Amino acid sequence: MDAVGWRTFLRRLPERIWFRLALVTALALLLVAVAWGFADLLPDAFAIDFGQGAVSGILQILATSMLAVTTFSLTAMISAYAAAARGTTPRATQLLISDPTSQNALSTFLGTFVFAIVGLVALSANGFGEKGRTVLFLGTLIVIAVVVGTLLRWIHHLTRFGRVPDVIDRVENAATDTMRDYAREPHLGGVAPVAVPDGALTVRAEAAGYVTGVDVAALEAAADAVGVSIHVDALPGSFVGRGSALARVSGAQSVRRDGSDDAESLRDQVCAAFLIEKHRTYEQDPRLGLVALAEIGSRALSPSTNDPGTAVEVLGAIERVLTELLVGEPVDEPRFRRVHVPAVVLDDLLEDAFRPLARDGAPLVEVGLRIQKVLGHLVEIAPSAEDRDALMGMCARAAERSVAGLDNGADVRAVQAAADEVFRLGA
Structure with missing residues (x-):
């Protein structure tokens, strides 16, 4: 994966549903680990006897109920995606998938399930003293409060999630x-296009798909390093085939010869600045x-x-x-003066x-x-x-x-x- 791909991956990472799931699950495991390994460092006042089965009973209820709630939530989300694709447009599905409320709900429920399971396993192994059980009990109460609040918000959210007005609002906000x-930057931070001189080096796409992003900063850096100008041909949203022109480079004799090492290096840098994917994105x-x-x-x-x-x-x-x-x-001054973008x-x-x-x-x-x-x-x-x-x-x-x-x-x-x-x- 090139630099543009990594930056795009990191930018989209918070929108991935597994990212929030991983964070909440890690927090749940951390809470159990703290109750197990560090509770003995607490004062003796934390050693409260809640009864032999108090903590395990609550954790069993959480484990049983959260599995069902997680399954229900996932079913509701999939139904909303399908209804939106049928009733509005499949182009809106990516906005529903990245919805933070539904991701937070699913992450909270699954994280609570993991917390309950790991807590029950630790209790069964007799790894907790009185202080550890107290910390685990207090942590369980906090988790229950979070789950109740999340569940109420999730139920309210489901009343409109994926409906036609909701989809229209989401698409409008993204647009x-x-x-x-x-x-603000109709040329993506670059400058307006000019006539391209004859003999310019053409950079062509290596795969077919939609151009979903152009890293103009990377193009500026590549152009500035060898003293050339880059003329972008493929804007975000355009469909290119293998061999289609992405950009043309002009301004330096050393890079005009297609067979030179400088030309190949520059061509690779310019090509890497264009992100080509199978589907269009709103970014x-x-x-x-x-x-x-x-x-x-x-x-x-x-x-x-x-x-x-x-x-x-x-x-x-x-x-x-x-x-x-x-x-x-529009902004007064372009940020990248060597890159011409229509x-x-x-x-x-x-x-x-x-x-x-x-x-x-x-x-x-x-x-x-x-x-x-x-x-x-x-x-x-x-x-x-x-x-x-x-x-x-x-x-x-x-x-x-x-x-x-x-x-x-x-x-x-x-x-x-x-x-x-x-x-x-x-x-």
Whole structure:
């Protein structure tokens, strides 16, 4: 695993369900170890007789109940993942899997089960004195309090976990975070693209998949070491095949010859800065959140679901996400001046967000009107004429689809009037 892969692994580590399980289990084992090995160092006042079977009885109850609760929790989580994939979009499943509340609940229950089992084994081995049993008993009371609090929170969380509004909120939050970062650094901290000179060294992908991350800092370090410029071709979210161009290097004669050792070393460094995986992620991809929201709305508009209200909610979420882009202020100075990174085109973002809803919601006047209303709001806050032109272009295409899909004259006139209002605002 290269440096980019390790950094990505460490960044995603807290989102892994086994990570929290391992931490809580380690804490449970540590508590038993402290009660066993260090209790004799405590004052004699801790030597309290709670009865021969007090601690073991409680631990047996915990061991029996926590195994059942853990199984129930895992079943509920899997059901929520499946329901979200069926009712919204499979692109939201990764957000549900990384949900901290469900991970904390499962970790607490399994950690408590391990604590109870290890405690019972230690008690059976007669490894505890009076002080040790006292510490174990007090620790058990603390664990019970934590379990009760976690269970209450988990039950409340299950009432909405994986439901359509919950999934929409999660996708919107992930898309908003990514879009806010993108608005601050549309070139990922690098500089705007320029024309690439002839003879530039092309760095090609070694595997097929989605580019999920570009380590611009690593590209800057590689470029600065040999005095070159790097021009990124594959942005996060783009699909590349084996041999597709990831970047091009220009500026130094010693690295332009593909067969030179310097060229091979630089090519390896540049290639290692691109993380290619099988599935898209939300981390650096501002388009994926809009794609996922549009898929949720599009599925709600399918004849089998027929839920235009969800599509209207999705359009509200899309408006809030795009607002972050339009009102965001880019940083004044780029961090990496040797790396040229193209920005995502606003037309592409609008197509990702509105085209599926305009296509599938064409026969529904309420969807067509809400699309025009959202575009009108965005036109009013668009910071440049180019942005307004892109929004009005999307307005015209969406209105054309709505007019073609509607069979009532009043509905057609309403959509056309809404589109005319968007153009008035843009003018």
